[in-house]
Amino acid sequence: MKSMLIISRQGPWSGPGAREALDIALAGGAFDLPLGLLFLDDGVFQLVANQHPTSLEQKDLTANLQALPLFGVESLYASARSLQERGLEGATLKLAVEVLDDSALTALIDRYDQVLTL
Incomplete structure (x- = not known):
């Protein structure tokens, strides 16, 4: 079975990409x-606690994020640079x-058979 990253x-609120991912x-x-x-670039904002999506008339993604380990999705990563650039x-x-620097991100991407970017 092929692996996918x-x-x-x-x-989280800039379009459907976060929810689709x-x-x-x-x-x-x-x-x-x-x-x-x-989680890369603005995707790291999905990881911020205490967001208020109802004020934007959006559905909260917290339940989906918390369900990831329950569905066996335990390989979760974030870009150190993306986090740092966004404070x-x-x-x-x-x-x-797992927070990864740029060289570790390159190695991570190379480990997977397929890569899907949203």
Whole structure:
């Protein structure tokens, strides 16, 4: 079975990409597809706690994020550069992710058979 890395690059409320990335990850996990999920660029904003999506008339993605490990999606990563550029720290995120520098990101991407960017 081929492995897949999903790269989520959109903020949680900037369009459908964040939700679609989570939906694909949850579906893949339900079918035991070996996959990882990488939060990159504005995608790291999905990991920030205490967001208020109802004020934007959006659905909260927190439940989807918290369900990832329940569906077997445990390979979760975030870009150290993306976090730093946005003033975020790995210790303050609502989801446990492995924070990777640029060289580790390159190695990560090379490990997967397929890469899907949303």
